Amino acid sequence: SQTIHQWPATLVQPVGSPLSLECTVEGTSNPNLYWYRQAAGRGLQLLFYSIGIDQISSEVPQNLSASRPQDRQFILSSKKLLLSDSGFYLCAWEEDSNTEAFFGQGTRLTVV
């Protein structure tokens, strides 16, 4: 069966520090991968999605970037965090655009 791992679960980082969040999927190949952010409130904001290695689309211009160095690995990064980057970050995968997305456990990032 397929599983998705996302880490760390919580993170407190100072303003201006770098960020690296990692997400890996097991039990499938060539999944579509997504990074979402959920700010206090509830709405989900799509940040990046990827349909294959090194194929990444950015949805919102910001100081975040994403990379997919391997088929089942998706990394969210920042060189310098802002206070506004605080939120709940969720990685998700789907087999293709015709199936439902499954979410990782999320990373709660607090920038101080």
Next chain:
Amino acid sequence: ELKVEQNPLFLSMQEGKNYTIYCNYSTTSDRLYWYRQDPGKSLESLFVLLSNGAVKQEGRLMASLDTKARLSTLHITAAVHDLSATYFCAVNNAGNNRKLIWGLGTSLAVNP
């Protein structure tokens, strides 16, 4: 541009009562998803609705889809406290790389 509206955004109900959450979307789509999110947790897939008239049920929750009206409903029967959570609908944007467009969520509180 595809928009997804959920209502109500907040719902407080008594145990044993029935209620319906609505999800309207603005343009043609070929699938709709319902997710549940417990406080501080990730999203869990509940239902995938693929065609007009589709109805799916799981326990006290039943979801339906009317593609002509661009409306999905999530009906709660005889609510219990364990159903307290935030419920999201998401619609596949068939005309734009097939990304999901999310509603803002309905926060449901079931009170004894």
